[in-house]
Amino acid sequence: MPMLRLHDLNELRERLVDVPGRIRVMATVANRTGLMWQLHASGVRTFVETLTGGAPNPSHLYRLHAANTPKRIALRWREQSLTFAEVEERLSRVAGSLLRRGLSRGSSMILMLKNRPEFVEAQNAATRLRAAAVSISWRSTAAELVYLATHSGAKFIFFNLELWPVVEEASRSLPGLPRSQFVAVGASAGEVPAGVTRYEDLLDAAPLDDSSVPVAGDDAAVVVYTSGTTGKPKGAVRKFPKDAFPAALRFIAQTPMRADDVHLVACPLYHSTAFAFLTLSQILGATAVLMDEFKPEWFLRDVERWGVTTTAVVPTMMHRVLALEPELLARYRTRTLRAIIVGGAPLPPLLGIRVMDHFGDILFNFYGATETGLVTLANPQDLRAAPGTIGRPVPGNEIKLLDDAGIEVARGEVGELYVKNKLLVAGYHKDEEATSASMREGFFSVGDLARKDRDGRYFIEGRKRDMIISGGVNVYPAEVESTLEAHPDVSEVAVVGVEDPEWGERVRAFIVRKPGTQLDDALLKTWSRERLAGPKVPRDFVFVDALPRNATGKVIKRDLRLWHA
Structure with missing residues (x-):
C-alpha cells in the first residue's frame, strides 16, 4: 500500500483551509497517538473526501480505516475477529438493506442487544443513514420495551434471539410494527421465529449508495435513554455536528x-x-x-x-x-x-x-453525562493529590456552578453544575418541558451538584434531588459517604434523606460491611461524630448485603428512601 506523500498532505491542507483550528488539533493528536505514522495515501484521500464532501459522523470511521488499514482488526468478540474492511462492508450492507426496508433520515430503530459485533454494525448502519439508533438495556421488560419503542417511534427492533419471549410479549402491544421489522441476532436459519427477519438476511443486500442519503450536518444519530432512577427514562437526542470530531480529539489529547x-x-x-x-x-x-x-x-x-x-x-x-x-x-x-x-x-x-x-x-476519572458528553478529566496525579476529584474541564467545555437563583457561587461553595460545549444534546425527545428545565442561557444541567477547589479541580457533591436539608443545614451525601467509606470495615455506602418530624429530614446511611467484620451502628456513629458536623451525622444506619443498582451501576436511591417507609 503506498505510503503518505507530501502531495497528499498539501491536498489535505488546501481543501481544509477554512478550518485551521481543527487541522492543528488533528495534526497534534495524530502525531502524539502515532496515527500520523500509520496513514497511507488512500486513507488520506478518503479522509479528505469525507470531511469536505458532506457531514461526517462516527460511522465514517470504519470507511476511513477500511481505506487506510483494511486488514487491521477492528473488533474481537469471543473467538471471532473482524477487520476494519469487513466491518465497513457489513455495516454498509445493513444500511442499504434498512434503507430499502423503510428506515430513513430522521426515523429510529431500537437495539436491544448484548455486546457483540452486530451491535456496532447496526448502530453505525443507522448513523450512516442519519437515522437514530436507540440503544436500550437487554434486561428491559416487555412493558419497558413497549414504552421505549412507542416513545421513540421505532421502525425496527433488533434483539438477541434468547430475548424473543420478552420481545414477543411486547410486540402484542406494538401493532404498528410488522414482524418483518423485528430483527433476530445470533439465530441460525432454523431458529428464527415465524415472520421475523434474521440479521444475516440484511447482509445479503448491496452496500449502501451514499448518494441516496440526504446530507444534513446534525441529524440525530443516537437517542440514548437515561437510566431512569427517578421515573420514566428520557430520550437524550445525540447529534453529531461538524465540531464533534475536533471535540473528541481534544479529549483524546488529555489521555494516553x-x-x-x-x-x-x-x-x-x-x-x-x-x-x-x-x-x-x-x-x-x-x-x-x-x-x-x-x-x-x-x-x-x-x-x-x-x-x-x-x-x-x-x-x-x-x-x-x-x-x-x-x-x-x-x-x-x-x-x-x-x-x-x-x-x-x-x-x-x-x-x-x-x-x-x-x-x-494509570487511573483517569472523567465527568460527563449522556446529555453533555465528556466534560472534565482527572489524571492520576490529580487523583493522588485530591482523591475523588473529577479534574478540570477538557478544552472546549465551559462550566458554571449556579445557585437556585442562577448566580454563580464562590469558589469552594457547592452549586448546580451547568455545561456548555459543542456536544450538548439537542434536548429530550418529545419532552420540551424537561429540555427547558435543564437549560440556562445555552448551558445544560443534569442536576449534579459540584464545587471547585483553589487549584481549579472540580468535585461532585451529589445530585440536586439527593441533597438533604436537616434542621436548615444543607447536607451533601457525597461528603457523608466519603467519611463512612474511610472506615476500614466498610465496603460500600449510600446516604439518603428521609422525612423527620423535628428536623424536616434526617440522614440515613446504608452500609455494606466487609466480609467477616462485626461493624455496628454504635461504632459508626462514634466514627462519624469525630469527623462530621452534627447535622451531617447519620441518625440511622441500615446494614445491607448489597446496594440496589441499575444496569449501569448507579445506586437507585429512590428504592433506599422507601426502605421501611
Whole structure:
C-alpha cells in the first residue's frame, strides 16, 4: 500500500483551509497517538473526501480505516475477529438493506442487544443513514420495551434471539410494527421465529449508495435513554455536528490513548460510557475487544489474553475486581494496561487510591453525562493529590456552578453544575418541558451538584434531588459517604434523606460491611461524630448485603428512601 506523500498532505491542507483550528488539533493528536505514522495515501484521500464532501459522523470511521488499514482488526468478540474492511462492508450492507426496508433520515430503530459485533454494525448502519439508533438495556421488560419503542417511534427492533419471549410479549402491544421489522441476532436459519427477519438476511443486500442519503450536518444519530432512577427514562437526542470530531480529539489529547491500542469494552454497549470510548478508540484505528458481560475475573482474563492497553469502566466494576481474593488478583498479568478510565457514577476517593495501588498510576476519572458528553478529566496525579476529584474541564467545555437563583457561587461553595460545549444534546425527545428545565442561557444541567477547589479541580457533591436539608443545614451525601467509606470495615455506602418530624429530614446511611467484620451502628456513629458536623451525622444506619443498582451501576436511591417507609 503506498505510503503518505507530501502531495497528499498539501491536498489535505488546501481543501481544509477554512478550518485551521481543527487541522492543528488533528495534526497534534495524530502525531502524539502515532496515527500520523500509520496513514497511507488512500486513507488520506478518503479522509479528505469525507470531511469536505458532506457531514461526517462516527460511522465514517470504519470507511476511513477500511481505506487506510483494511486488514487491521477492528473488533474481537469471543473467538471471532473482524477487520476494519469487513466491518465497513457489513455495516454498509445493513444500511442499504434498512434503507430499502423503510428506515430513513430522521426515523429510529431500537437495539436491544448484548455486546457483540452486530451491535456496532447496526448502530453505525443507522448513523450512516442519519437515522437514530436507540440503544436500550437487554434486561428491559416487555412493558419497558413497549414504552421505549412507542416513545421513540421505532421502525425496527433488533434483539438477541434468547430475548424473543420478552420481545414477543411486547410486540402484542406494538401493532404498528410488522414482524418483518423485528430483527433476530445470533439465530441460525432454523431458529428464527415465524415472520421475523434474521440479521444475516440484511447482509445479503448491496452496500449502501451514499448518494441516496440526504446530507444534513446534525441529524440525530443516537437517542440514548437515561437510566431512569427517578421515573420514566428520557430520550437524550445525540447529534453529531461538524465540531464533534475536533471535540473528541481534544479529549483524546488529555489521555494516553494511542493508535495501536487494544481497548476493552467492559460496560454494556447501550451505556454511554461504552459507546463513547469505543468511538474514541476507533477514531485512532485501535482494536476493540467486546466483553459479553462484565465479570471481575473475566475482566482480568481478557486484559491478559489480548494485551489490553485501555478500558473504560464504572466505579462499581473496579470495586468488584478488587474484591476478588488476593491470590486470584495476583494470578493475572495486567501490566499492558496504560489507562483505566472511570466514570458514569461518582468515584469513591478510597476506591481510586486502591485501584492505583494495585494497577499503578494509570487511573483517569472523567465527568460527563449522556446529555453533555465528556466534560472534565482527572489524571492520576490529580487523583493522588485530591482523591475523588473529577479534574478540570477538557478544552472546549465551559462550566458554571449556579445557585437556585442562577448566580454563580464562590469558589469552594457547592452549586448546580451547568455545561456548555459543542456536544450538548439537542434536548429530550418529545419532552420540551424537561429540555427547558435543564437549560440556562445555552448551558445544560443534569442536576449534579459540584464545587471547585483553589487549584481549579472540580468535585461532585451529589445530585440536586439527593441533597438533604436537616434542621436548615444543607447536607451533601457525597461528603457523608466519603467519611463512612474511610472506615476500614466498610465496603460500600449510600446516604439518603428521609422525612423527620423535628428536623424536616434526617440522614440515613446504608452500609455494606466487609466480609467477616462485626461493624455496628454504635461504632459508626462514634466514627462519624469525630469527623462530621452534627447535622451531617447519620441518625440511622441500615446494614445491607448489597446496594440496589441499575444496569449501569448507579445506586437507585429512590428504592433506599422507601426502605421501611
